[in-house]
Amino acid sequence: xxxxxxxxxxxxxxxxxxxxxxxxxxxxxxxxxxxxxxxxxxxxxxxxxxxxxxxxxxxxxxxxxxxxxxxxxxxxxxxxxxxxxxxxxxxxxxxxxxxxxxxxxxxxxxxxxxxxxxxxxxxxxxxxxxxxxxxxxxxxxxxxxxxxxxxxxxxxxxxxxxxxxxxxxxxxxxxxxxxxxxxxxxxxxxxxxxxxxxxxxxxxxxxxxxxxxxxxxxxxxxxxxxxxxxxxxxxxxxxxxxxxxxxxxxxxxxxxxxxxxxxxxxxxxxxxxxxxxxxxxxxxxxxxxxxxx
Amino acid sequence: xxxxxxxxxxxxxxxxxxxxxxxxxxxxxxxxxxxxxxxxxxxxxxxxxxxxxxxxxxxxxxxxxxxxxxxxxxxxxxxxxxxxxxxxxxxxxxxxxxxxxxxxxxxxxxxxxxxxxxxxxxxxxxxxxxxxxxxxxxxxxxxxxxxxxxxxxxxxxxxxxxxxxxxxxxxxxxxxxxxxxxxxxxxxxxxxxxxxxxxxxxxxxxxxxxxxxxxxxxxxxxxxxxxxxxxxxxxxxxxxxxxxxxxxxxxxxxxxxxxxxxxxxxxxxxxxxxxxxxxxxxxxxxxxxxxxxxxxxxxxxxxxxxxxxx
Numbered sequence: 001x002x003x004x005x006x007x008x009x010x011x012x013x014x015x016x017x018x019x020x021x022x023x024x025x026x027x028x029x030x031x032x033x034x035x036x037x038x039x040x041x042x043x044x045x046x047x048x049x050x051x052x053x054x055x056x057x058x059x060x061x062x063x064x065x066x067x068x069x070x071x072x073x074x075x076x077x078x079x080x081x082x083x084x085x086x087x088x089x090x091x092x093x094x095x096x097x098x099x100x101x102x103x104x105x106x107x108x109x110x111x112x113x114x115x116x117x118x119x120x121x122x123x124x125x126x127x128x129x130x131x132x133x134x135x136x137x138x139x140x141x142x143x144x145x146x147x148x149x150x151x152x153x154x155x156x157x158x159x160x161x162x163x164x165x166x167x168x169x170x171x172x173x174x175x176x177x178x179x180x181x182x183x184x185x186x187x188x189x190x191x192x193x194x195x196x197x198x199x200x201x202x203x204x205x206x207x208x209x210x211x212x213x214x215x216x217x218x219x220x221x222x223x224x225x226x227x228x229x230x231x232x233x234x235x236x237x238x239x240x241x242x243x244x245x246x247x248x249x250x251x252x253x254x255x256x257x258x259x260x261x262x263x264x265x266x267x268x269x270x271x272x273x274x275x276x277x278x279x280x281x282x283x284x285x286x287x288x289x290x291x292x293x
Numbered sequence: 294x295x296x297x298x299x300x301x302x303x304x305x306x307x308x309x310x311x312x313x314x315x316x317x318x319x320x321x322x323x324x325x326x327x328x329x330x331x332x333x334x335x336x337x338x339x340x341x342x343x344x345x346x347x348x349x350x351x352x353x354x355x356x357x358x359x360x361x362x363x364x365x366x367x368x369x370x371x372x373x374x375x376x377x378x379x380x381x382x383x384x385x386x387x388x389x390x391x392x393x394x395x396x397x398x399x400x401x402x403x404x405x406x407x408x409x410x411x412x413x414x415x416x417x418x419x420x421x422x423x424x425x426x427x428x429x430x431x432x433x434x435x436x437x438x439x440x441x442x443x444x445x446x447x448x449x450x451x452x453x454x455x456x457x458x459x460x461x462x463x464x465x466x467x468x469x470x471x472x473x474x475x476x477x478x479x480x481x482x483x484x485x486x487x488x489x490x491x492x493x494x495x496x497x498x499x500x501x502x503x504x505x506x507x508x509x510x511x512x513x514x515x516x517x518x519x520x521x522x523x524x525x526x527x528x529x530x531x532x533x534x535x536x537x538x539x540x541x542x543x544x545x546x547x548x549x550x551x552x553x554x555x556x557x558x559x560x561x562x563x564x565x566x567x568x569x570x571x572x573x574x575x576x577x578x579x580x581x582x583x584x585x586x587x588x589x590x591x592x593x594x595x596x597x598x599x600x601x602x603x
Binding site: 008009012013015016019020022023024026027029030033041042044045046047048089090092093095096097099102103104108111112115117118119120121122123124125126127128131132144145146148149151154179180181184205208209210211212216227230231234235257260261264267268271272275276279282283286 | 411478543
C-alpha cells in the first residue's frame, strides 16, 4: 500500500516536471537567444546551446536606446494609472451592488451584466473613440478604451463582498454613524484584500501586456509601449525579409535578432517578478470571486 | 409617478445618495465604452462615409450583408471561429481538469506551489511575446525546429509561415499552452473546496485512487466545468485576436486557416479599408454571439438550473 502510494507520487511528479519544462523551455530559448552572439545566431539558428555568448543586446538596450527606455516608461505609466483607475471604478460599482438594501440594485446590476452578453464590437467602438472623443495618438488611448472597467471583474468583486462581508458588520458601522465612503474604505476593503490583490494582478497584467489599443489608436513613436514596440519590430523584420527590395527606408535601422529577443525578455520580466507577491491571494481571490460567482 | 412612489424615491435618495454617487462613474464608463457602440452598430446598414460619420452616412439596407455573404470569406471566418473555439473548449477543459486533479493529488506542499507558479508563466506573457517564442521555433532559416530537429534527422526544412496545413495544430497547441495554467487554477480551487470527508468515506468503502477521482473529484468539478464551458460557449463567436493575427504574423498564405471574424473585421477596418464588409461582419458577430449566449444559458437552465448564469 505504502509502496503503491509512493509510486503514484513519482508518476505525478514526473508529469508535472514535463509540464513545467513545456512551460519554461520556450522562454529559456528566448533568453538564450537574447545572449547569443548575433552572427552565431544567424548561422546556426535559435538553439539552447549557442556557440558564442554576447551581452551586447542588453548593453545596447540599457545604455544607448532611447526608444526602448521610453517604451518602458510608457508601459509602466499605463499600467500604474490604468490599474488604479480600473480598481477604483470597479470597487465603487461593486460595493453598492453588494448591498442588498439598495433600491434599484437589480436594475443597475442588469445594466452592468448586459454588457457581457452583447457588445458593439470593434468598428463602432473605433469610430466612436476616434471621431467623437478624438483619442487617436493621445496617452488616454492606451488607458481608456476597453480596459478601464469590465463587467466580469465588477461581478467577481461584488460576489466576494457579498460572501465575505457580513451585513451585520456594515449595519453596526452605520449605527455608529459611519458614512458609506468610510464603511467602504475602513471596513469592506480591509476585509477583501484577496480579491483586490487578484484583480490588481489581472488588470495590471492586461495593461502591461496590451498592444491592441496601441495598434488601433497610436501611430506616434513617442507613445509606443514596450509591447507595441515588440509588435512593430517583429512585423517589420518579417516584412523586410519577404519584400523584394532589401533597401531600408531612410533613417530606419532594424534591430538585430538578439536585441529583439532581449526586448521580449525585458517586456515579460516585470509581470513574472511581481506575480509571486500576489500568489498568496490569487487562488483565494479567484475561488470566491469567479467560481462561486 | 404617484405621491407614495415619489416619497419612496426621495427617501431612497436621501438615505443612499452616497451609494448612487459611487455607482455613477462606472455606469458612465459602461455607457460610453459599451452602450454607445451598440447604437453605432447601425453603421452596418449604411454606406460609410468618413466625412459624414456614422449618423450622416446613407442608409443602404442589407447591401453590406449581401456583399459579405456572397464572398467565400464569410464561410471561412465562421468556420474558423467556431471550429477553433470548439477545439479550444474540448481540449482546454480536458487538459485543465486533468492538471487540476493531478495537482490535487500531489502531496508535497512546496512542490505543488512550484508547479502552480511555473504552469502560470505562459498566462503572464503577452501574445506578442508568444509570437516571438513561436517564431523562434518556426522561423524558416533560423528556427529551432528546422535547424535543430528536422535537419539533424535528415528531413527537409519546412517553410512554416507559408504552409497552412500545420497551423490548426499549432494554434491549438499555443492556445492550450498559454491558457491551461490559469484555467486549472480555477478547477484546482474547486477541488480544494471539496469536503475531505467524501474522500475518507470513499476510502472506507474501498475506493482506490482512480475510483476516488472518478466518484469524488469529477462529480465535485461538474458545476465548475458547466459554468466555465457555458462562459466559453457564450463567447464561441469571438476569437483571441492576437492568437490569430500576431502568432501567424498576418501572413496571407495562412489566411485560409487563420482568418477569424475578429481578424477579418480588423483587416477590413484598418488595412483594406472595406468598412462596409467589416461592419457587416462585426454586426453578424454581435448578433449571433448574443443569440448563442442566450441559447447556452437556456440549455444549462434545463439541464442543471443551479449552474445557469442568470
